Amino acid sequence: MTTPTSRDLTVTEVRLTPILVADPALLNTQGVHQPYTPRLIVEVVTADGTTGLGETYGDTKYLDLAGPLAERLVGRQAGDLNRLFAEADAVAVDTAQVSGRVDVGGLRGVQTADKLRLSVLSALEVACLDAVGKSLGLPVHALLGGKVRDTVEYSAYLFYKWAGHPEGVPAEKDDWGAAVDPAGVVAQARTFKERYGFTSFKLKGGVFPPDEEIAAVRALAAAFPGHPLRLDPNGAWSVETSLRVAAELGDVLEYLEDPALGTPAMAEVSAGTGVPLATNMCVTTFAEIKEAFARDAVQVVLSDHHYWGGLRNTQQLAAVCRTFGVGVSMHSNTHLGISLAAMTHVAATVPDLHHACDSHYPWQSEDVLTERLTFENGAVRVSDAPGLGVALDRERLAALHRRWLDDDGSLRDRDDAAAMRVADPDWVTPAVPRW
Numbered sequence: 001m002t003t004p005t006s007r008d009l010t011v012t013e014v015r016l017t018p019i020l021v022a023d024p025a026l027l028n029t030q031g032v033h034q035p036y037t038p039r040l041i042v043e044v045v046t047a048d049g050t051t052g053l054g055e056t057y058g059d060t061k062y063l064d065l066a067g068p069l070a071e072r073l074v075g076r077q078a079g080d081l082n083r084l085f086a087e088a089d090a091v092a093v094d095t096a097q098v099s100g101r102v103d104v105g106g107l108r109g110v111q112t113a114d115k116l117r118l119s120v121l122s123a124l125e126v127a128c129l130d131a132v133g134k135s136l137g138l139p140v141h142a143l144l145g146g147k148v149r150d151t152v153e154y155s156a157y158l159f160y161k162w163a164g165h166p167e168g169v170p171a172e173k174d175d176w177g178a179a180v181d182p183a184g185v186v187a188q189a190r191t192f193k194e195r196y197g198f199t200s201f202k203l204k205g206g207v208f209p210p211d212e213e214i215a216a217v218r219a220l221a222a223a224f225p226g227h228p229l230r231l232d233p234n235g236a237w238s239v240e241t242s243l244r245v246a247a248e249l250g251d252v253l254e255y256l257e258d259p260a261l262g263t264p265a266m267a268e269v270s271a272g273t274g275v276p277l278a279t280n281m282c283v284t285t286f287a288e289i290k291e292a293f294a295r296d297a298v299q300v301v302l303s304d305h306h307y308w309g310g311l312r313n314t315q316q317l318a319a320v321c322r323t324f325g326v327g328v329s330m331h332s333n334t335h336l337g338i339s340l341a342a343m344t345h346v347a348a349t350v351p352d353l354h355h356a357c358d359s360h361y362p363w364q365s366e367d368v369l370t371e372r373l374t375f376e377n378g379a380v381r382v383s384d385a386p387g388l389g390v391a392l393d394r395e396r397l398a399a400l401h402r403r404w405l406d407d408d409g410s411l412r413d414r415d416d417a418a419a420m421r422v423a424d425p426d427w428v429t430p431a432v433p434r435w
C-alpha cells in the first residue's frame with residue numbers, strides 16, 4: 001500500500017517574468033517583425049512545492065493586467081479556475097488600451113477589455129493546469145478529458161522575409177535567407193519540409209500586390225503537388241480582390257484566411273466563392289461568433305488559446321464550431337515552447353481537428369525550456385509526462401529577461417510598422433483594403 005502524499009495545491013506565489021525573444025525579419029501587411037518580441041512567462045507555485053508554467057503576449061498592456069490578476073490567484077486552489085475567471089471581470093482595464101479596433105501590432109483581431117483579461121488569464125490557467133498535472137502525475141491533456149490523438153499536426157508558416165534586419169539594428173542572425181519572390185518562398189518551404197517534415201504550407205500574404213502572391217502560391221502548388229496550401233493577407237484585400245484571388249487559386253487552396261477585414265466583408269466573399277474561408281481576425285471572441293456564423297462568413301475558426309482565454313475555452317469554442325458545422329484549427333503568433341506544449345495538449349483533445357495547426361515556433365531560435373519541442377513529419381508528439389511535460393531553463397529565462405530590462409522601452413510593445421520605419425522612414429500602416 002502506498003501512503004498518500006500531501007498535495008496542497010494552494011497557490012503561494014505567481015512569478016511574472018517579461019522577456020524579449022529574437023525574431024527574424026518576417027514581413028506582414030503592417031510592416032516587419034521587430035528583431036526582438038515581448039513575451040510574458042508565468043510561474044505558479046503551490047504549497048506542495050510544485051511550479052506550473054504558462055506563457056502569453058508580453059506587451060505593456062498585458063503586463064499591466066498580469067500583476068492584479070496574479071494577485072487574485074494567490075491563496076486559491078490551482079484548480080479553482082472557473083471562479084478566478086468569473087471574478088476577473090472586476091479587474092479594471094485601462095480603456096486607452098482597448099480601442100475596439102483590430103490590434104495593429106500582432107494582427108490579433110478586435111481589442112476589448114474582456115479579451116485583454118482573457119489573454120492574461122490564459123497563461124495563469126495553463127500554469128495552474130501544469131501545476132495540478134505535475135502534482136497529480138497526470139498530463140494536461142488528461143485534465144482536459146484526455147487525448148483523442150497521439151500527435152498533433154502543424155503546418156509550415158511561410159513568410160516573405162528579408163535576409164536580416166536592417167543594417168545597424170541589433171539582432172540575432174538566422175540561416176533562413178531572404179524570401180521576397182516565388183522562388184524564395186518555395187526555397188523556404190523546402191527548408192521547412194527538410195527540417196521539420198511539414199506537409200501543409202501557409203503563406204503570410206498582404207505584403208506584395210495580389211498577383212505576386214498568387215504567383216507564389218502557384219509556385220508552391222507546382223513544387224508540392226497535392227499538399228494543402230493556405231494564403232493569409234490579414235484582411236488586406238477588398239471583397240473584389242478577395243474574390244479574384246479565390247477564383248484564381250480555388251483549385252489549390254485548402255482555405256483562404258482573412259482575405260478581407262471584418263465579418264460583413266468576409267460574408268460577401270464567402271457568398272461569392274466555394275473556397276472555404278478561415279479566420280483569426282473576425283472571430284476572436286465568443287461575442288463575435290453569432291453574427292459570423294449566422295452570415296456564413298467563415299468556414300474555419302483558428303483558435304488562439306491565449307486570447308480565447310485558455311485551453312478549456314478553446315475546447316468550448318471547438319464545441320460551438322462543431323455544433324454549427326464550422327471547422328476549427330489553431331492560429332499562432334510568435335510564441336515559445338511552453339505555448340506550443342499547451343497548444344499541443346488542447347489540440348490533442350479536440351475531436352474534429354481537420355486542418356494542421358499554425359505555429360511560429362520554428363522561427364524562434366530561442367526558448368526558455370531545457371529541451372526544445374521537436375516536429376517529426378510535421379507533427380508534435382503529445383506528451384504523457386505530468387503537466388505540460390516541459391521544464392524551465394532558469395538561466396535562459398534570466399538572460400532573456402535581462403534583455404527586456406536593458407531595452408529602453410522601444411521593443412517592449414510589438415509594433416511592426418515602427419520596425420518597418422527603420423528601413424523605410426516614410427512607412428505608415430497601410431489603410432485597408434490595401435488592394
Ligand SMILES: O=C([O-])C(=O)C[C@H](O)[C@@H](O)C(=O)[O-]
Pocket residue numbers: 026027028105106107108204232234280331332333334
Ligand atoms: O494568422 C495570422 O493572422 C497571424 O499569425 C498573425 C500574426 O501576427 C502574423 O501575421 C505575424 O506575426 O506577422
Ligand SMILES: [Mg+2]
Pocket residue numbers: 232234257258279280281331
Ligand atoms: Mg491569420
